[in-house]
Amino acid sequence: xxxxxxxxxxxxxxxxxxxxxxxxxxxxxxxxxxxxxxxxxxxxxxxxxxxxxxxxxxxxxxxxxxxxxxxxxxxxxxxxxxxxxxxxxxxxxxxxxxxxxxxxxxxxxxxxxxxxxxxxxxxxxxxxxxxxxxxxxxxxxxxxxxxxxxxxxxxxxxxxxxxxxxxxxxxxxxxxxxxxxxxxxxxxxxxxxxxxxxxxxxxxxxxxxxxxxxxxxxxxxxxxxxxxxxxxxxxxxxxxxxxxxxxxxxxxxxxxxxxxxxxxxxxxxxxxxxxxxxxxx
Amino acid sequence: xxxxxxxxxxxxxxxxxxxxxxxxxxxxxxxxxxxxxxxxxxxxxxxxxxxxxxxxxxxxxxxxxxxxxxxxxxxxxxxxxxxxxxxxxxxxxxxxxxxxxxxxxxxxxxxxxxxxxxxxxxxxxxxxxxxxxxxxxxxxxxxxxxxxxxxxxxxxxxxxxxxxxxxxxxxxxxxxxxxxxxxxx
Amino acid sequence: xxxxxxxxxxxxxxxxxxxxxxxxxxxxxxxxxxxxxxxxxxxxxxxxxxxxxxxxxxxxxxxxxxxxxxxxxxxxxxxxxxxxxxxxxxxxxxxxxxxxxxxxxxxxxxxxxxxxxxxxxxxxxxxxxxxxxxxxxxxxxxxxxxxxxxxxxxxxxxxxxxxxxxxxxxxxxxxxxxxxxxxxxxxxxxxxxxxxxxxxxxxxxxxxxxxxxxxxxxxxxxxxxxxxxxxxxxxxxxxxxxxxxxxxxxxxxxxxxxxxxxxxxxxxxxxxxxxxxxxxxxxxxxxxxxxxxxxxxxxxxxxxxxxxxxxxxxxxxxxxxxxxxxxxxxxxxxxxxxxxxxxxxxxxxxxxxxxxxxxxxxxxxxxxxxxxxxxxxxxxxxxxxxxxxxxxxxxxxxxxxxxxxxxxxxxxxxxxxxxxxxxxxxxxxxxxxxxxxxxxxxxxxxxxxxxxxxxxxxxxxxxxxxxxxxxxxxxxxxxxxxxxxxxxxxxxxxxxxxxxxxxxxxxxxxxxxxxxxxxxxxxxxxxxxxxx
Numbered sequence: 001x002x003x004x005x006x007x008x009x010x011x012x013x014x015x016x017x018x019x020x021x022x023x024x025x026x027x028x029x030x031x032x033x034x035x036x037x038x039x040x041x042x043x044x045x046x047x048x049x050x051x052x053x054x055x056x057x058x059x060x061x062x063x064x065x066x067x068x069x070x071x072x073x074x075x076x077x078x079x080x081x082x083x084x085x086x087x088x089x090x091x092x093x094x095x096x097x098x099x100x101x102x103x104x105x106x107x108x109x110x111x112x113x114x115x116x117x118x119x120x121x122x123x124x125x126x127x128x129x130x131x132x133x134x135x136x137x138x139x140x141x142x143x144x145x146x147x148x149x150x151x152x153x154x155x156x157x158x159x160x161x162x163x164x165x166x167x168x169x170x171x172x173x174x175x176x177x178x179x180x181x182x183x184x185x186x187x188x189x190x191x192x193x194x195x196x197x198x199x200x201x202x203x204x205x206x207x208x209x210x211x212x213x214x215x216x217x218x219x220x221x222x223x224x225x226x227x228x229x230x231x232x233x234x235x236x237x238x239x240x241x242x243x244x245x246x247x248x249x250x251x252x253x254x255x256x257x258x259x260x261x262x263x264x265x266x267x268x269x270x271x272x273x274x275x276x277x278x279x280x281x
Numbered sequence: 282x283x284x285x286x287x288x289x290x291x292x293x294x295x296x297x298x299x300x301x302x303x304x305x306x307x308x309x310x311x312x313x314x315x316x317x318x319x320x321x322x323x324x325x326x327x328x329x330x331x332x333x334x335x336x337x338x339x340x341x342x343x344x345x346x347x348x349x350x351x352x353x354x355x356x357x358x359x360x361x362x363x364x365x366x367x368x369x370x371x372x373x374x375x376x377x378x379x380x381x382x383x384x385x386x387x388x389x390x391x392x393x394x395x396x397x398x399x400x401x402x403x404x405x406x407x408x409x410x411x412x413x414x415x416x417x418x419x420x421x422x423x424x425x426x427x428x429x430x431x432x433x434x435x436x437x438x439x440x441x442x443x444x445x446x447x448x449x450x451x452x453x454x455x456x457x458x459x460x461x462x463x464x465x466x
Numbered sequence: 467x468x469x470x471x472x473x474x475x476x477x478x479x480x481x482x483x484x485x486x487x488x489x490x491x492x493x494x495x496x497x498x499x500x501x502x503x504x505x506x507x508x509x510x511x512x513x514x515x516x517x518x519x520x521x522x523x524x525x526x527x528x529x530x531x532x533x534x535x536x537x538x539x540x541x542x543x544x545x546x547x548x549x550x551x552x553x554x555x556x557x558x559x560x561x562x563x564x565x566x567x568x569x570x571x572x573x574x575x576x577x578x579x580x581x582x583x584x585x586x587x588x589x590x591x592x593x594x595x596x597x598x599x600x601x602x603x604x605x606x607x608x609x610x611x612x613x614x615x616x617x618x619x620x621x622x623x624x625x626x627x628x629x630x631x632x633x634x635x636x637x638x639x640x641x642x643x644x645x646x647x648x649x650x651x652x653x654x655x656x657x658x659x660x661x662x663x664x665x666x667x668x669x670x671x672x673x674x675x676x677x678x679x680x681x682x683x684x685x686x687x688x689x690x691x692x693x694x695x696x697x698x699x700x701x702x703x704x705x706x707x708x709x710x711x712x713x714x715x716x717x718x719x720x721x722x723x724x725x726x727x728x729x730x731x732x733x734x735x736x737x738x739x740x741x742x743x744x745x746x747x748x749x750x751x752x753x754x755x756x757x758x759x760x761x762x763x764x765x766x767x768x769x770x771x772x773x774x775x776x777x778x779x780x781x782x783x784x785x786x787x788x789x790x791x792x793x794x795x796x797x798x799x800x801x802x803x804x805x806x807x808x809x810x811x812x813x814x815x816x817x818x819x820x821x822x823x824x825x826x827x828x829x830x831x832x833x834x835x836x837x838x839x840x841x842x843x844x845x846x847x848x849x850x851x852x853x854x855x856x857x858x859x860x861x862x863x864x865x866x867x868x869x870x871x872x873x874x875x876x877x878x879x880x881x882x883x884x885x886x887x888x889x890x891x892x893x894x895x896x897x898x899x900x901x902x903x904x905x906x907x908x909x910x911x912x913x914x915x916x917x918x919x920x921x922x923x924x925x926x927x928x929x930x931x932x933x934x935x936x937x938x939x940x941x942x943x944x945x946x947x948x949x950x951x952x953x954x955x956x957x958x959x960x961x962x963x964x965x966x967x968x969x970x971x972x973x974x975x976x977x978x979x980x981x982x983x984x985x986x987x988x989x990x991x992x993x994x995x996x997x998x
Contacts, residue, residue: 038728066546070332108332129342141332164740167546171731172739202749243739246549246556253557254727260312261720267305268713274301275705280989281504309712319554323529328551 026199028175028182031233035177035240039255041248042241044097047078049219050238053231056217058166061158063146066167067242069121070140073114076248078241081106081113098248114140121145159194161207168243170236177236184212184232335466337458340401348417350406353465357406357414358453359426360463363437368399370424371438381449385438392454403455403465404439410446426450471495496682501700502707503688505989509583510686511714512576518715519569520674524667526562534614536660538653541616542741560730561722566608567733568722570756573601581794582815584803585687591795593680596673598791603670605757605788610663612754613656617738622751624651624659630764633778650744690982691803699985750832758829759822760784763961765833766954783958790965797965799973807979811972818964821957828954837953841945842913843920847927849935850886853905857898865894875899888937900937908935 034043051072054064072079075098082103084095095103096113108114118138123145127134138145148154154162170176182200187210190197195205212228219226241247336353338360343349348361363371371385389397397403406414408428415426415435423436423443433444440449455465473494475481484491533552535544548555577597580586586594613624628651632642647654685694694700701707725732733755737748753761767780774782790797805812858879862871868891876887876899884901891897910927914920924940982988 066543066550068329068332070328071550074328128337129339139335141329168739172736174736250556250560250727250730254723257723257727258720260308260315261716261723264305264308264312265713265716265720267301267308268709268716271301271305272709272713275709279504279701279706281506281701319557320525320529322553323555323558324532325553327533327547327553327555329547330551 024174025202025204026182026186028178028200029185031178031181033177033237033240035237035247038251040251042076042078043237044078045221046234046237047241048096049217049224049230050234050236050241051078052219053212053217053235054166054238057211057231058235059145060147061154061163062166063148063154063163064144064167064242065146065165066143068141068143069114069118069138070108071245072117073108073111073140074245075105076245077108078238079111079113079117080108081111108140111140118142124149159207163208166239166242170240171243177240180239181232181236184210184235185229335464338463338465339461340463341461345400350414351465353453358465359402359404359406359417359439359450360465361402361404361417363400363402367424367437371436372399374423374436374438374440377442380441381447383438383440383449388438388440388449388452390452392456397455398457401463402439403453403463405451405453407451408433408446409441409448409450410444415450472499496678496703497708498702498704500682500703501685501694501697502703503686503694503699503985504701504706505688505690505985506686506707506710507689508710508714509575509579509689511711512572512579514711515572515715515718516569516576517674518718519565519572520667520671523562523565523569524671526558526565527664527667529558530562531664534660536614536657538616538656538742541614541656545615557726560726564722564725564730564733566611567725567754567756568718569604570608572718573604574756577601577791578819581818582805582812583687583689584691584798584800584805586795587798587803588795589684590680590687593677593684594795595792596677596680598788600670600673600677601791602788603666603673607663607666607670608754608756610659610666613651613659614663615738616656616742618740618742618746618748619735619738619751621651621742621744622747623753624655626751628655630777630781630784633775633781635778652744687803688985689804689806690985690988691807692982692985695984696986698990752830755826755830758827759825760787760829762825762829762954763787763958765829766951766958768833768951787958787961790962794965794969798969800969800976800978801973802978802981804981807981808972808976809979810976811969814964814968814972817960821960821964825954825957825961828950828957831950833949833951833954835950836947837950839945839947842915843917843942843944844911844913845920845924845940845942846909846911847924848886848907848909848939848941849931849937850902850905850907851931851934853885853902855936856884856901856903858901860889860897860899862895868895868897871895872897872899886939888939902936 034040034046054062071077074080079096080098082095082097082099082105083092084099084103085091086093094106118140121138121142122135123138123142124133125136126132148157148162151162164172170180173179175182179200183198186198186200188197188199192205194207196207196209197205212231214228215226217226217231224230244250336351336358338349338351340360340362343360343362345362346364346367348359350357350359352358368385375384385399386396389399389402391397408415408430410428410431410433413428413430415428415433417425418427421427421434423434425437425439425442426435427433428435428444428446431445433446434442435446435450436442438449439452441447453465455463458464471491471494473484473491475484475490480490483489530548533544533548533555535541545559548559550556552558580594580597609623609627613620628642628646631645632638634641643649645655646652647658688694735752735754740748752758764780764784767776767783769779770776771779800808800811802808805815856879858875860871860875862868872889872891876889879887879899879901882901882903884903885905885907887899887901889897889899908931912920912923912927914923920942928935928938
């Protein structure tokens with residue numbers, strides 16, 4: 001009986017693989033992202049570069065409605081600012097990204113980097129005196145600038161398919177950050193009308209033309225290669241941060257909570273044994 | 282005889298049993314307290330509320346002797362273009378007997394500590410008594426604002442001179458962003 | 467059975483209170499002095515875990531409601547704000563979402579415990595039925611809550627389930643529109659779903675009160691299924707059961723915490739992070755895991771039963787799957803409660819448990835997926851080499867007459883001597899007929915283990931033949947296959963057979979093992995124990 005059940009189970013597992021191609025594309029490439037393990041964290045330099053790739057390449061078509069510029073400077077953000085004491089000189093100096101130890105967090109309202117990023121963007125707003133639409137430089141409280149005023153405009157400018165919002169893209173796709181990275185690297189050049197072939201995309205053909213080419217985004221660090229692979233990895237890391245900005249806090253708290261619960265469980269077990277010591281059960 | 286032995290053994294076990302119960306209860310209490318904190322903290326203002334939004338004001342639209350009332354963080358703020366008479370009165374009254382002593386120059390300071398300009402006064406339009414919005418009354422005894430709710434009288438620098446309000450009208454943090462523009466917040 | 471209350475108020479205040487509102491007496495009698503069978507095992511701790519889960523869901527839910535906006539344009543964004551901006555909002559949101567799954571995990575184990583140990587038998591029939599009511603309310607609450615984030619799965623799951631109600635004859639459409647507040651799932655729907663989702667947990671809490679009351683009236687069941695006969699059989703609830711419940715619940719919370727802190731989205735679906743789009747259906751619509759077995763039963767009915775069409779049959783079967791639980795106390799005829807002493811019933815129970823898991827698996831699969839097939843996929847290509855190719859346009863009067871016009875054109879070509887024809891439709895009422903006259907007919911049959919391999923082989927043949935063939939006729943064949951739907955049908959059959967046929971018959975025919983006389987005997991070995 002049991003053998004028959006196991007045999008059936010094995011056949012079922014095999015049969016599963018058949019019809020998945022239509023629902024999912026090819027399995028994304030493995031990549032050792034730093035944030036994946038239970039004790040993983042974000043490579044902040046990669047998140048910063050990924051943001052740069054988004055700003056310079058993706059933001060012309062893709063919105064990120066749920067991110068505000070101030071999120072970049074809050075604790076755990078890629079441009080968060082801390083004051084640390086220099087080891088050698090003992091002088092306080094600014095440090096971008098969470099420092100190894102110590103350091104006081106600088107409120108995002110006092111963060112010049114985030115202010116500059118926001119001010120570099122033009123936001124369409126209403127003039128407070130005339131009530132008419134007017135442009136103004138961005139503020140840290142603004143949400144990321146939308147490339148199109150609404151969904152219809154987005155679709156109309158992109159062959160009928162609106163480019164999806166990227167705020168939680170790595171949560172919204174099977175394969176997450178790996179999928180995004182593989183997709184951006186996976187174009188094989190075949191074109192059919194307005195569609196481009198990419199084996200990682202479900203169905204194989206998508207309306208987005210390959211957005212990345214070598215050298216399209218100038219990185220300030222000369223050590224980091226400016227290749228499609230690097231851009232894809234960095235922007236996937238940035239999108240993962242965007243989808244899960246509290247990840248590091250969550251994992252840290254998880255360690256504390258689980259350790260506490262283990263101790264509590266141990267104590268309660270001993271108490272249980274004590275209570276039932278003289279009772280048979 | 283068996284009873285005596287049983288009793289002494291019982292005492293030792295009582296201590297151990299009590300310790301385990303006390304330890305368990307203590308750890309559980311710490312856990313419950315730690316768990317309650319996020320549920321209380323979540324009602325605090327969220328990050329988007331805390332992020333100071335700022336209000337820009339174009340000063341060239343405010344003629345001398347007039348004021349505008351703008352919203353900053355959802356609260357009303359006066360930006361008054363004072364006349365020379367008002368400025369003189371304010372500076373003279375630095376030496377009057379004040380419930381909440383403060384010099385006019387102090388109340389003109391910008392957010393970064395730099396001196397302001399005497400003709401531009403930026404005040405939170407909330408009476409420090411119970412929060413009503415005072416009205417500027419020309420020719421009143423102290424020359425400044427009057428709160429209709431309970432009769433607090435403020436002078437041309439927004440200091441409390443008479444009435445139940447305990448403190449001067451609060452200065453809103455502001456910065457000159459240009460010769461004719463300020464940013465509040 | 468508890469007997470008279472043993473509570474004695476000691477201080478002035480407690481005496482004053484006891485005379486006016488004996489609430490401490492009630493707590494003492496129900497949860498302190500309450501006599502509990504001494505042989506309860508860990509399967510009996512899940513009731514306490516369920517109370518814990520209910521409290522957690524209510525507390526986190528009320529807090530979430532302080533930040534959530536039930537409006538189609540703002541719901542998704544309000545959840546994002548919770549995750550990003552509200553202090554600890556991400557934690558509370560995660561606890562609520564994972565908590566729903568943990569709640570259902572505990573309730574399924576609790577229900578299986580009841581099935582195995584015969585906790586539904588007299589005098590606990592009403593206790594069991596109240597439990598079924600709680601379960602039904604939980605399913606409703608879970609469904610309503612899942613709609614609120616307004617992701618793709620929220621919207622389309624709500625659409626599918628409300629459309630099910632449309633299957634009811636005569637009144638179906640009206641009820642559907644009444645429930646949705648419109649003609650499709652939209653703003654009125656999300657607003658009222660939010661209100662009902664807030665309400666139902668308190669209804670659950672009320673029914674739980676009745677459930678515990680009914681429990682205390684009959685007394686706890688226990689692993690040997692024998693009634694409590696004397697004080698030797700029981701221990702006071704506090705501290706004995708209390709400490710065991712606390713310990714087991716802590717282990718449960720450890721599992722809960724592992725999900726909340728390390729795998730918060732593992733039990734959900736990626737598509738629910740895509741904002742709802744009424745114009746775009748996701749490739750697969752699946753409910754949360756705890757509803758998958760019922761989803762499988764619903765979809766198993768792809769055939770009509772007499773006058774009942776398949777959609778209605780599926781809906782009725784799905785509700786009947788829960789409904790059959792309500793009458794279980796009268797279906798099981800066995801006089802022995804616990805399956806510990808019913809060896810045959812135990813085997814069928816194990817199969818039933820496996821069937822439930824398998825139904826859950828089926829619910830998550832594409833119904834057309836092939837599990838087993840008798841032979842490979844195959845296709846036959848026919849073409850004519852070396853003949854004369856002719857092309858002729860086909861014009862029909864209107865799209866409705868297309869098929870007739872195409873058939874007529876083909877018939878005409880064949881009458882004129884064509885050995886092979888192919889029709890290509892280029893518009894609603896226009897097309898092209900290609901025909902070959904003369905030449906030699908060729909045919910090739912290819913096979914493939916999957917449809918992808920088959921297509922690859924077809925392409926290979928075409929490439930090999932190349933220019934020689936002007937066009938092909940390809941006939942594809944699917945071998946007899948056992949699909950996910952077929953599997954669901956078999957499993958659903960067993961599910962209903964178990965309750966409606968197997969248990970009634972077994973109760974009458976099975977010879978159970980010898981049941982112990984008392985609870986105390988098997989655990990004490992007959993010796994009297996110290997005061998409990």
